[in-house]
Amino acid sequence: MHPAKSVIFFTTASGAGYGLLALLIAGNVLGVVPAHFWLAFIGYAVSYVLITGGLLSSTFHLGHPERAWRALTQWRSSWLSREGVMAILTFIPTGLYALHQLFFPDMMQGIMGLVGILGVIFCIVTVYCTAMIYASLKPIHAWSNNYVPAGYLLLALMSGLLLLNVLLALWGTTETSLQLATLLVLGIAFAWKITYWRFLDSSKSISTPESATGLGEFGAVKLFEAPHTEANYLMKEMGFKIARKHSAKLRLITLLAGFVAPILLILISLFFGTVGTGVLLTLAILSAAIGLVTERWLFFAEARHTVGLYYGASHA
Known part of the structure; x- marks a missing residue:
């Protein structure tokens, strides 16, 4: 997508x-x-x-x-x-x-x-x-699962906690219990993201070119000729493709910036005074913002729509 x-x-x-x-x-x-x-x-x-x-x-x-x-x-x-x-x-x-x-x-x-x-x-x-x-959206295997709503709720809670930590630090106060809760949620969100990607890599939609065209009873279905001479709306919006090597790099950025760096910065902040804590927590939310934007870009870019089966895709 x-x-x-x-x-x-x-x-x-x-x-x-x-x-x-x-x-x-x-x-x-x-x-x-x-x-x-x-x-x-x-x-x-x-x-x-x-x-x-x-x-x-x-x-x-x-x-x-x-x-x-x-x-x-x-x-x-x-x-x-x-x-x-x-x-x-x-x-x-x-x-x-x-x-x-x-x-x-x-x-x-x-x-x-x-x-x-x-x-x-x-x-x-x-x-x-x-x-x-x-x-x-059932035609999109990457989205039509229980990981998606759980992830949206987790990331909303995680980003909200990071913002609240920064606000408290700016007012010269910190709540150790809140920072520990943030670490816990960051860890859970990190595990969720890894699990979701494993699901994405190890499964695919039950839809096939045979089921999409209804010609499965005659054998394997392959694209003979492209239906258009140039990219159309469906191909641009629903047939977006990302190279595997780029996907791997962006996944790494997501994990490091979105989860690992904030966890490390919060852990370090627990041993610093108020001034140092504010700087570290601010860096944590900025890093998380980069990671979350990258994560959401991948959320769309890695999703395959069933309509791609009509344009030569082997699976959705």
Whole structure:
């Protein structure tokens, strides 16, 4: 599949935004994140900028972005529509809780606590809906599996934790328990990515040229002549190919920048003072950003659509 820059930014930025937003609210409800006005204000601002920027960028991939609103009407059958509806709905409980925490922290604490929990659930559901946009596409073997939604949720949590660690460090405070939780999630995400790639390399779609054309009863089916003299839309968007050697290099960059480097930087930060911790945690999120963008580019580039079987591909 063709890796569109707008969709890559959408999935990585919005995932990080929802991860940070959910953690800020959950941390405040549970009392584990310091109740500092400017810490919360900037934290919510960063999360909403990432979410809004990601959602807006997703419309750039459409042929007619001005018609994007129409997707919201198909929520009964479309995960894309459900994601859009949930993204809008999530602004309500999270926005109310953010306003409560910032300006009216002593009012209706019990009710607003429930609103905050609802906001966290909505964040999780929205990220899940984003993942299901891809996991629901049965013609794409690399996406139509349980690894995809698990990965989207894991990476959203991981990036949210990294952002929250940086925010706390910038305010001169660190939470060892939070850093340890971040290390745990980074380790789980690293294991998930390795497992997903092993699945990708050791399996392929059940669709074949024989099943795609319905000519399997006559024997092996091979492409006799290309249906087009030049690349068409399907070949450009769904027939994108990446060389194995490039894929291996980019996978290594993903693992080193996205997981290994942040783990090492956080481990080192545990032995430094506040100033050193802030620098190291900032480097960790910057490294993770490079790794996550590379990971998401590969997520699209390595996916094979069944339509490729009509253009000479041996498997999907």
